[in-house]
Amino acid sequence: MTALIWFRNDLRSHDNTALHHAARFAREQQVPLRALYIATPGQWHEHATSLRQQNLIFAALNALQGTLAERGIAFDLLVADTFRDIPALLAKYADKHQLSAVFANREYLVNEMQRDDAVASRLSIPCHWHHDRLLLEPGTVLNGSDLPYKVFTPFAKAWKRTLGERDSTPLRRPRALAEAVPARSLKRFCEPADISGWPTDEEAALKQLRRFCQEQVQDYEKKRDFPAIEGTSRLGAALAIGLLSPRQCLARLRSEAELADTKSGADVWLNELIWREFYQHVAFHFPRVVKGYAFKPETENIRWNNNDRDFQAWCEGKTGFPIVDAGMRQLRETGWMHNRLRMITASFLVKDLHIDWRRGEQYFMSQLIDGEFAANNGGWQWAASTGTDAAPYFRVFNPTTQGQRFDPEGHFIRTFVPELAALDKRQVHSPPKSADYPAPIVDHKQARELAIAMFKAVQPIR
Template identity: 50%
Template sequence: MSTVAVWFRHDLRCLDHRALSAACEAADSVRAVYFLCPEQLDEHVIAPIRRHYLRRALDELATQLATLGIELDIVNAGHFRALPQALSAYADKFQLEAVYAHKEWLVDEIARDEACQQALNGKLQLIDDSLINPLALSKDDGDPYKVFTPFSKRCRTYLQQQFPRCLRRPTTKGVSVIPSQCPVFGDEKPSTDWPVTEEAVLNQLRTFCAERAEDYQEQRDFPAEQGTSTLSPALALGIISPRQCLARLQAEAGEQIWEAKSGPGCWFNELLWREFYRHIAFHFPRVVKGKAFQPHTDKVAWRYDQKDFDAWREGNTGYPIVDAAMRQLKETGWMHNRLRMISASFLCKDLHIDWRWGEKHFLETLVDADFASNNGGWQWAASTGTDAAPYFRIFNPTTQGQRFDPDGRFILRYVPELNALSGKALHQPPAMDHYPAQIVDHAVARKISLALFQNLAD
């Protein structure tokens, strides 16, 4: 009887799982494996809330697979570098004819899979699971896209012509087995606000598409409102696929999804941003190595002031919208997207601190940490990335707060020491004993930012 295995990575689901479906069609007996790399997680200081979320997701995956008669083996490989040897030993132990996995597109993951392919003597079957394969689309001259808008337009045309099909759950491979449990691997912080069961995540998707997607464009920038899908943690671990999101969106919104300025079309655009940053990370691997997408901006004279960085990180800058955003991140492990832009702009354009410090802090804190999207967002904020807008886009943190949290409902949720203030005073607090003064003058900081980039041309 032939036996194959499915190697789960960032795709912890059974529905719409191309590698799992292929494995079930190919063999009589199927196993599943997930390799823990706690040393790697410690090196990169993976957020405690993300560790807990990952462990819960693995337990749920084991339960789903068990109903199909597939046992999930959770193997401690120690470090990312040890995966070829660990996978080879696993394949020998169970006499596997093949190992199926989804192709990953970051440079280190590509090198890992090449090493694993050699260790398995060609038995690793890599299957593309992308919504948009980074090699599928290019500009008319054959070069990869560097700007989001033309990329997104091309993607819409591409997907409209060949709308992605979601796969059903594979057929049962045998009697149910007892699901395995993932061990604790490091400090954890409760992640129970984020669902991991298939039913709960799909219900979350259906509710958003049916009830809130229509108003997404109008509501998405207001952190006090429940205007976003909050599906980013599930997408980051692959508990749900972008194809499932797009299919449900079309089922609820119909042809509106192709209209970029509609609510559903606007959310579709957010799915395409994820694909765009993967496209960039694949074609321009320097961004994975800590380099700026625009090489000349690596010469920006960033500051490395630990005191100012700590004030930003702890939410003690004296700018209420920035402080509320950073406290939300610290308390919940998540941050609203508009606030990610505001807080990142403040670190880079007001404090002039290297964007890589902020990028690292987000990766170490966010429950939905995703390398390509996080890197792309930080480089966008720092004006070192792909954005077509030049370096003089600098957010004013006070006016951003006034515009997107005018009555301070969000600010007061996380900065309650300002609850006696309202109106303009809430966004520009007077001197107070129990709230810090502004650590920087935005008007002065803006001029310095302009000079930092203008000096690159001198």
């Protein structure tokens, strides 16, 4: 008989709850432990998972296989087209290797939960599901009426109170279970893409986390909104595929900085981790957002413009608004975009071009190396005023003033929009007419007024 650890978005050996319990089970039962990852190219295509993120997963699996091999854990990589194909594939694998139990960490989105239910029904052996992806799993942070929160600030306060009652100490990496086993070359399941500059194994991710908490987090509140400055952690990609756990992030933050519920850099970065958890809870409790619907049902009645030419100009960074174009070109060229620019570019698509936020949401996922459905969906619905945000629908970012405020010298714009490199810091935000750079494709003032009218028309009667 053999035990199995089934890896999903948790590609690490440190602080992995399912791996911890699987190793303990194997040791107590004196059975071998195997590890498995199932790639799902068809599912990734359906969900617009970026090629860069697929390559990051592949690189992380190669590193993880070596780590597990040293501990006597054989690793297998299988390919199923979609989640629907996994139960039969896993049943066949279980028979082949005489599995006695399966261990895996829970995921909280609709398709993932349906997949796991189908697997548990198909297999004739115990499936042990563990909470690991979040510091506080859905259902543990509820309001006084035992209902899920719909607004971030009260959620964050309750989250912090609840966390204080929990042991959030990271788990140690399991010690060797047997003599080392050979590590094999994994068969590639995706076309190659450039992922240079991103941590591709857990040791590199932990090193980046440690460096950020030791050297940068104290200035995070002051620098995080300026894309020309390296002021953010850039740990989103590692968190998305599970090279890092949120417990590890919290533990390192606590060891290097003082958390005092203030506006210090450390507390502001902690809030970013809580935002990530909040959107996962929202997706779990309100599954309509996973199915392509707005969190605020009345906004489903908005009549979007959906001009394909405008959408393509936005995707290519050719809107005539420099900060928008710089952000979109950064995304296309690197697979990553600064968070302030994600807000600016998303607001522009919805509030200036009046294009359905779902088109932008999908495009971001198709490009981002750090794409996570819940965070991406939550961010887009926040920008589109269709989500959980408490701010009113008439908040509309002015792309020109946003550029002047957050890239005052124009350094970031010049980096990604080289046509404007010769302009001074004033002109770079409002370029003169040029054959090299497009004129603005929309009048912001008029577009803002129309956006407000579109949203006002669907507001519920109170």
